[in-house]
Amino acid sequence: MNHGLEVLRHHPEKPPASVEECVKACLDCLLACTACADACLSEDDVSSMRDCIRLDADCAATCAATVQLLVRSGSEIGREGLIAKLAACAAACSACEEECRKHAAHHAHCKHCAEACKACADACEALMKTLN
Amino acid sequence: MNHGLEVLRHHPEKPPASVEECVKACLDCLLACTACADACLSEDDVSSMRDCIRLDADCAATCAATVQLLVRSGSEIGREGLIAKLAACAAACSACEEECRKHAAHHAHCKHCAEACKACADACEALMKTLN
Amino acid sequence: MNHGLEVLRHHPEKPPASVEECVKACLDCLLACTACADACLSEDDVSSMRDCIRLDADCAATCAATVQLLVRSGSEIGREGLIAKLAACAAACSACEEECRKHAAHHAHCKHCAEACKACADACEALMKTLN
Amino acid sequence: MNHGLEVLRHHPEKPPASVEECVKACLDCLLACTACADACLSEDDVSSMRDCIRLDADCAATCAATVQLLVRSGSEIGREGLIAKLAACAAACSACEEECRKHAAHHAHCKHCAEACKACADACEALMKTLN
Numbered sequence: 001m002n003h004g005l006e007v008l009r010h011h012p013e014k015p016p017a018s019v020e021e022c023v024k025a026c027l028d029c030l031l032a033c034t035a036c037a038d039a040c041l042s043e044d045d046v047s048s049m050r051d052c053i054r055l056d057a058d059c060a061a062t063c064a065a066t067v068q069l070l071v072r073s074g075s076e077i078g079r080e081g082l083i084a085k086l087a088a089c090a091a092a093c094s095a096c097e098e099e100c101r102k103h104a105a106h107h108a109h110c111k112h113c114a115e116a117c118k119a120c121a122d123a124c125e126a127l128m129k130t131l132n
Numbered sequence: 133m134n135h136g137l138e139v140l141r142h143h144p145e146k147p148p149a150s151v152e153e154c155v156k157a158c159l160d161c162l163l164a165c166t167a168c169a170d171a172c173l174s175e176d177d178v179s180s181m182r183d184c185i186r187l188d189a190d191c192a193a194t195c196a197a198t199v200q201l202l203v204r205s206g207s208e209i210g211r212e213g214l215i216a217k218l219a220a221c222a223a224a225c226s227a228c229e230e231e232c233r234k235h236a237a238h239h240a241h242c243k244h245c246a247e248a249c250k251a252c253a254d255a256c257e258a259l260m261k262t263l264n
Numbered sequence: 265m266n267h268g269l270e271v272l273r274h275h276p277e278k279p280p281a282s283v284e285e286c287v288k289a290c291l292d293c294l295l296a297c298t299a300c301a302d303a304c305l306s307e308d309d310v311s312s313m314r315d316c317i318r319l320d321a322d323c324a325a326t327c328a329a330t331v332q333l334l335v336r337s338g339s340e341i342g343r344e345g346l347i348a349k350l351a352a353c354a355a356a357c358s359a360c361e362e363e364c365r366k367h368a369a370h371h372a373h374c375k376h377c378a379e380a381c382k383a384c385a386d387a388c389e390a391l392m393k394t395l396n
Numbered sequence: 397m398n399h400g401l402e403v404l405r406h407h408p409e410k411p412p413a414s415v416e417e418c419v420k421a422c423l424d425c426l427l428a429c430t431a432c433a434d435a436c437l438s439e440d441d442v443s444s445m446r447d448c449i450r451l452d453a454d455c456a457a458t459c460a461a462t463v464q465l466l467v468r469s470g471s472e473i474g475r476e477g478l479i480a481k482l483a484a485c486a487a488a489c490s491a492c493e494e495e496c497r498k499h500a501a502h503h504a505h506c507k508h509c510a511e512a513c514k515a516c517a518d519a520c521e522a523l524m525k526t527l528n
Contacts, residue, residue, distance in 0.1 A: 001397060003512030004427030010504040011431055012438040024397075027423055031400030034467045035407055041318070042408040042470065046311050051209045053305060057321075058201050058210050062217065064460060065197040069190050071430045074438065077183045077231075078190050084216075084223040085194065091216035099209075108406040116399030133265060135380030136295025142372040143299055144306040159291055163268025166335045167275055173450070174276040174338065178443050185437060189453075196328060203298045206306065240274040248267030315473045322465050322474050326481065329461040333454050341447045342454050345491045348484035349458065355480035363473075 001027065013074030018127045023070050025116075025123035026063040026089065032116030033060035033096060039109040052099050052110065059096040059117060062089050066124070083131050086124040093121035133159065145206030150259045155202050157248075157255035158195040158221065164248030165192035165228060171241040184231050184242065191228040191249060194221050198256070215263055218256040225253035265291065277338030282391045287334050289380075289387035290327040290353065296380030297324035297360060303373040316363050316374065323360040323381060326353050330388070347395050350388040357385035397423065409470030414523045419466050421512075421519035422459040422485065428512030429456035429492060435505040448495050448506065455492040455513060458485050462520070479527055482520040489517035 001024060008015060008023065015023075037056035040049035066089040069082050097117035104111035133156060140147060140155065147155075169188035172181035198221040201214050229249035236243035265288060272279060272287065279287075301320035304313035330353040333346050361381035368375035397420065404411060404419065411419075433452035436445035462485040465478050493513035500507035 001424050001427060003508050003515065004424045004431065006508040007428040007431040007435065007505045007512065010508060011435040023427065027427060028397050028400045031397060031419065031423060031463070031467070032403040034464060035400065035403040038318070038468045038470070039403065039407040041314055046314070050305055050310070051207070054204045054207065054302070055210055055213075058204060058213055061197040061200040062213070065193040067427070068193040068430060071427070072186045072190060072434045074434070075183070075186065078187055078224075078227055081187075081190055081194070081220070081224040081227045084220040088213070088216035088220035092210075092213040095210055095213045109403045112399050112402035112406060116403065119399065133292050133295060135376050135383065136292045136299065138376035139296040139299040139303065139373045139380065142376060143303040155295065159295060160265050160268045163265060163287065163291060163331070163335070164271040166332060167268065167271040170336045170338070170450070171271065171275040173446055178446070182437055182442070186434070199295070200298060203295070204302045206302070241271045244267050244270035244274060248271065251267065315471070318468045318471065319474055319477075322468060322477055325461040325464040326477070329457040332457040336450045336454060339447070339450065341495075342451055342488075342491055345451075345454055345458070345484065345488040348480075348487040352477070352480035352484035356474075356477040359474055359477045 008071065011074060015070070015074060018130050019070050019073060022123040022127045023067055025120040026067045026070065029093060029116045029120035030060050030063040030067070032113045033057070033063065036100065036109050036113035040107070043107065049103070052103060055096040055099045056113065059092045062092040063120060079131065083128060086128045090121045090124040093117040093124065097121065140203065143206060147206060150262050151202055151205060154255040154259045155199055157252040158199045158202065161225060161248045161252035162192050162195040162199070164245045165189070165195065168232065168241050168245035172239070175239065181235070184235060187228040187231045188245065191224045194224040195252060211263065215260060218260045222253045222256040225249040225256065229253065272335065275338060279334070279338060282394050283334055283337060286387040286391045287331055289384040290331045290334065293357060293380045293384035294324050294327040294331070296377045297321070297327065300364065300373050300377035304371070307371065313367070316367060319360040319363045320377065323356045326356040327384060343395065347392060350392045354385045354388040357381040357388065361385065404467065407470060411466070411470060414526050415466055415469060418519040418523045419463055421516040422463045422466065425489060425512045425516035426456050426459040426463070428509045429453070429459065432496065432505050432509035436503070439503065445499070448499060451492040451495045452509065455488045458488040459516060475527065479524060482524045486517045486520040489513040489520065493517065
């Protein structure tokens with residue numbers, strides 16, 4: 001993320017640290033959930049992993065969109081949309097974390113994915129508090 | 133959208149008409165906002181169109197993610213995330229519509245984009261009412 | 265797609281009909297593949313549908329990116345990238361079509377998805393011919 | 397990226413180091429280009445940055461799709477699509493790098509974005525060599 005973060009830091013409206021933290025958490029969660037969905041699909045018990053695959057995919061899609069809004073959040077414009085987006089992202093992350101925890105004991109990818117989801121939900125909620 | 137809608141209608145958990153309507157509105161809005169952002173960038177008064185370009189891009193990203201959640205909404209799983217997502221999508225659409233209306237008199241692409249945003253916000257809100 | 269297409273037609277660098285056709289085919293295929301992946305996941309024989317789910321997801325992601333490049337294709341800038349992208353999109357569509365055909369007899373969603381993929385691959389290839 | 401990479405490493409078909417490197421480069425480039433596009437839009441000379449904004453957006457969209465294909469690349473399925481995708485990604489990155497270099501002297505975000513694009517193009521090309 002080194003080059004990307006440098007670009008962000010040289011944006012004319014340099015984003016605050018809380019936005020940068022949230023961007024990093026969303027990108028980590030996007031990767032975790034995309035990879036977890038595909039890992040679940042490779043498991044022998046794939047028929048038990050349907051909910052996890054769906055929630056992973058929902059969470060990844062939501063994180064991808066959130067990153068975009070965060071990067072463009074320098075102006076006040078779109079503030080209300082950003083807050084609603086962070087709420088949606090935290091909801092998607094929490095739902096995915098809860099499901100991944102159920103499988104964490106036998107699928108290590110779910111264990112790590114749950115951690116990514118928790119960190120991302122926390123970052124979204126922390127940022128929301130600074131915006132309200 | 134003919135083939136895509138046929139696939140949706142043959143999903144084992146056939147989505148209700150309200151979901152299908154929302155999917156169509158989101159895809160229309162995704163195209164409208166992506167095209168409007170680029171059209172704004174081509175205008176001579178591009179420096180006056182910054183907010184519009186940003187809100188277009190935010191709205192397009194949000195609609196793209198919403199489509200994904202809608203398509204996977206057959207199970208109860210992820211219901212809370214879907215509701216939060218529809219709220220975020222309606223907020224992004226409304227913000228973009230409001231900005232596009234300001235330019236509708238001199239940029240026809242903004243006028244049509246505002247219509248797409250309004251239709252999508254309405255579809256998201258209509259669907260939310262059936263889910264709560 | 266009505267509002268979205270109107271926006272596209274009012275873009276200062278109005279895209280030719282071949283671009284508009286390709287945009288429509290990509291959006292149709294994006295919806296078809298997103299819905300087919302989720303439909304496959306709901307099937308009793310999900311363990312036989314792994315390849316289809318993966319190729320559906322790859323194809324949907326590729327079509328989504330292609331739409332974006334197409335909409336911004338008014339200038340000569342990025343022409344080489346667009347051609348490479350259309351080739352990648354046609355390849356993803358063809359791979360997904362081939363897999364979906366295997367399941368078309370017992371899963372109607374795969375049958376319709378294969379049609380969407382074929383139409384999109386054809387549109388990408390037709391457009392490529394006009395750009396080379 | 398720590399949690400996300402851990403998920404990837406616990407995928408039943410653990411991806412080789414070359415895939416992991418490419419995933420990291422694509423995510424870095426996705427962030428760099430998304431942020432650079434918005435930074436360009438904030439600059440006083442926005443009318444000179446149109447090409448850069450478009451190529452940034454194209455590159456970001458392409459990198460986002462490439463990440464998805466990479467994560468699902470454990471099976472042989474979709475190999476041809478992946479190779480075409482990597483070629484398209486390298487082309488988008490190279491085009492964006494070339495444009496960003498033109499502005500690197502006066503916009504630090506473009507300088508860092510060019511580095512991200514170069515690293516991503518290199519990673520895509522390195523991976524392609526192992527797949528052909």
